Amino acid sequence: MAAYDTLTISSSTSSHNILRLTAPDSRSNQFNMDTFEHDLNFEADGLLDDVNTGIPSLPFTPSYELSDAFSTTFEDPFSYHAGPFESLLDDPNLENNGDTNSSDPDNKLLGFGAPIMKVPTLDDNGQTWPAMTAELYGMFFVAEDVFGGETARRPMELTCYRRNLFQISGNIILSRSITRIINDQGQHVPIYNLIATISALESIEGKSTEIISVPWKTANATTSEDRAGAAPPQWPLDLSINPELDPTCVSIPIAWKRLQFKHATANNGRRKGLQQHYVIQINLMATLATGEKIKLAEIQSGAIIVRGRSPRNFDSRKDVPVSDKKGEPKPRTMSNEVGTTVKVDPATSQSSYRFYAPNAVQQPLDLIPDWPISLASSSLTPEQPPTPSQRTKRNSSHNRPPIPKARWKADSSTARPTTQNSAAPIDLSLADDDAGYMNPQVSSRNSSGLSDRDRDRGIGQRGNAEKEGGVNAKTSSSKKAISVGSPEDNEEALYEYFPLSLDDCRCDLQASRCTSYGCARRFKSATGKGQDQEILLSRRLILLNFGEIQGDGSGRQSPRTTKEIDLIELVLKWLRDWQTRKPKMIEAREAMQMSCSENALIIKAVEILMDRYTVERQKLAQAFKARV
DNA sequence: ACACCAAGCGGAGGGGATCG
DNA sequence: CGATCCCCTCCGCTTGGTGT
Numbered sequence: 001m002a003a004y005d006t007l008t009i010s011s012s013t014s015s016h017n018i019l020r021l022t023a024p025d026s027r028s029n030q031f032n033m034d035t036f037e038h039d040l041n042f043e044a045d046g047l048l049d050d051v052n053t054g055i056p057s058l059p060f061t062p063s064y065e066l067s068d069a070f071s072t073t074f075e076d077p078f079s080y081h082a083g084p085f086e087s088l089l090d091d092p093n094l095e096n097n098g099d100t101n102s103s104d105p106d107n108k109l110l111g112f113g114a115p116i117m118k119v120p121t122l123d124d125n126g127q128t129w130p131a132m133t134a135e136l137y138g139m140f141f142v143a144e145d146v147f148g149g150e151t152a153r154r155p156m157e158l159t160c161y162r163r164n165l166f167q168i169s170g171n172i173i174l175s176r177s178i179t180r181i182i183n184d185q186g187q188h189v190p191i192y193n194l195i196a197t198i199s200a201l202e203s204i205e206g207k208s209t210e211i212i213s214v215p216w217k218t219a220n221a222t223t224s225e226d227r228a229g230a231a232p233p234q235w236p237l238d239l240s241i242n243p244e245l246d247p248t249c250v251s252i253p254i255a256w257k258r259l260q261f262k263h264a265t266a267n268n269g270r271r272k273g274l275q276q277h278y279v280i281q282i283n284l285m286a287t288l289a290t291g292e293k294i295k296l297a298e299i300q301s302g303a304i305i306v307r308g309r310s311p312r313n314f315d316s317r318k319d320v321p322v323s324d325k326k327g328e329p330k331p332r333t334m335s336n337e338v339g340t341t342v343k344v345d346p347a348t349s350q351s352s353y354r355f356y357a358p359n360a361v362q363q364p365l366d367l368i369p370d371w372p373i374s375l376a377s378s379s380l381t382p383e384q385p386p387t388p389s390q391r392t393k394r395n396s397s398h399n400r401p402p403i404p405k406a407r408w409k410a411d412s413s414t415a416r417p418t419t420q421n422s423a424a425p426i427d428l429s430l431a432d433d434d435a436g437y438m439n440p441q442v443s444s445r446n447s448s449g450l451s452d453r454d455r456d457r458g459i460g461q462r463g464n465a466e467k468e469g470g471v472n473a474k475t476s477s478s479k480k481a482i483s484v485g486s487p488e489d490n491e492e493a494l495y496e497y498f499p500l501s502l503d504d505c506r507c508d509l510q511a512s513r514c515t516s517y518g519c520a521r522r523f524k525s526a527t528g529k530g531q532d533q534e535i536l537l538s539r540r541l542i543l544l545n546f547g548e549i550q551g552d553g554s555g556r557q558s559p560r561t562t563k564e565i566d567l568i569e570l571v572l573k574w575l576r577d578w579q580t581r582k583p584k585m586i587e588a589r590e591a592m593q594m595s596c597s598e599n600a601l602i603i604k605a606v607e608i609l610m611d612r613y614t615v616e617r618q619k620l621a622q623a624f625k626a627r628v
Numbered sequence: 629a630c631a632c633c634a635a636g637c638g639g640a641g642g643g644g645a646t647c648g
Numbered sequence: 649c650g651a652t653c654c655c656c657t658c659c660g661c662t663t664g665g666t667g668t
Contacts, residue, residue, distance in 0.1 A: 162636090164655070264636065307636090 110136045110158070112170065112282065112299040121296050122188065123177040131173035132299045134254070134282050138166025140304075159305040162264045165214060169255035170299075172196060172284060176239045176250050181286070181296065191286035191294070196235040196254045199281045200261070209278055210262035232256045237284075254282070261306045277303035 112134040120127050140160045160166065180188045200209045213232045235254045242250065265276040280301040285293050 161655085 110140060110302075112136075112280075112301050115284075115297045115299050117297050118295045120182040121178055121191075122180045122182065123175040124179070125175075125177075128175040128178060130175075130178075130284055130297050132170065132282060132284060132297060133172075134168050134170025134299060134301075136166055136168055136280070136301060138164060138259075140166070158302055159307060160261075161307050162261050165258050165260055167255065167257040167259060168198065168280065168282070169253065170282065171251055171253055172237060173249055173251045174237065174239060174284075176243075176248060178239065181294065190289060191296075192289070193287040194237040194239065194296075195285045195287075196237055196252075197283045197285055198232050198256055198259075199283060201279050201281065202265070202276050211280070212260050212262050213256065214258045214260050232259060234285075263306070265304075265306045276305075278306055279303055 112132070115130060115132045117129060121130065122128065136158075138160060140158055174194070178191070178194070180190045183189050198211060200211050201207065202209045211232055233256070235252075237252050239250050241252070245251070261278060265278055281298045282300075283295050284297040286296055287293050
């Protein structure tokens, strides 16, 4: 992987910059992943004994001497986008460039992360970094406290039902002169036929999971397989389209519609430690002369819980709808016809992450053709933008948050949006006050009666809280799901990563390498439960980064399940907190008489991460300075 | 090892919205 | 107003996690 920098594209004000971000000398700074065995077995008691010898090149010198930029004050409220590190990447222009309120958890949840480069890609001027953005549209919501009181501080997680359709749309910005990559041997290899594909991974074992695209019921689906749905189409990326817009870069809209997860995630609400998640990937692929397909880059969604088809099994009063991006009208075109469009309001299509900065070249997403589409991408014929009246209609009828009927179903005459005000999505801001949360829709739903069917089916399905406390109970419960009082609580809730006890983390570390839950169960029963709840670890952070550490950077799928930028932010928080946490962990090791190796393994893991991300941060800082 | 039970599945169908 | 769609729910069953 010579001269290959694994940094993600983080920030830029123009597509040129995005594509031409100067990478620092990766030779000197690159973290040597090869020192880790891919099949590192964390069950081995002796592992820790081998830590130092097994990874000789790892600079095991905990970076406590951090830059002044890092606060070492544990009480320092953690602001999701306020880190000094981020300031390196911030471009103030972005703030005024349609971005997007990146602190909005809705966007946070529905957006995709920064591009992850898999191989160095070259154009006429050297290495180039494709920019990729995308967003989920569909009936997504966030659910909290599915495990009852055990995880009361568990933050929201993006959730959907397996049967619900969703779509993805976004943009890929590429240099028009992308022609080759650098392979593992450092050779320049020509590439052809760029395409965009989607796929999904599950979180526990990192295996791929199927996403299907469901045909219209009236479509010519003759076989049961056709009716059940097929693999989503691949998007060809024509680098020659619209040369008048930008002679050097091309912005290509992409979209997949009528998608469903084929399978639900495992353990929905069963075990807090083994909740499975799915992560959707959008892949930028290319074909080599040999016909082999190679992944150039990818972006990943956040972790998604996919429920099965029995909403009654879930206490959906705690579900909080995420802003309805899907909300665009669904053209009833019966349609797999070429030329129909995905009606994506550009206003909602802005990138969720300020880091993307795709706006410079971005085309209105109204240009996104429906799929399947002629593979000739020159057929990306623009559609007339919606008229104001159309837009009004769309907004009024669809831009509402998708309130799960399972819980808030109400008389249709009142439940459906009646005012323009309702177009505003529910703000999931954690700082919401009552007024902010209680939007008119929810209010109207609450105040309206149950449908006859709901009454017939009984209150039993509607949850005890509502039965007992009625509207108030429901609203307070729902509000609880998204509103957290203290800055400290906000800090936790702002994370996608929920803290677990050290014990849980240990279990997860093991479980992530078990091939069955039985294995995890045996492990857990062997290790016991909850011995020190004071020590909190970010389960996912550890899992993700162990997976990352085990990766070899060769493009092999590693079990990353979140955005790399987020990881860096997380690690920065860990850096701040570490000095506080480490003594507690060491203390706990003695007090708990827990396995020394397990405790030390976690400590070691965090230190590895600190080292690595300190280096990453320095590299980013250097890159930024070089640009400026 | 066993029983219990929650979660998920396929099949089926209803309610409401939208379209022609 | 009928056709169609999406979403939701029920039923009966299977699977598999959990407790004893």
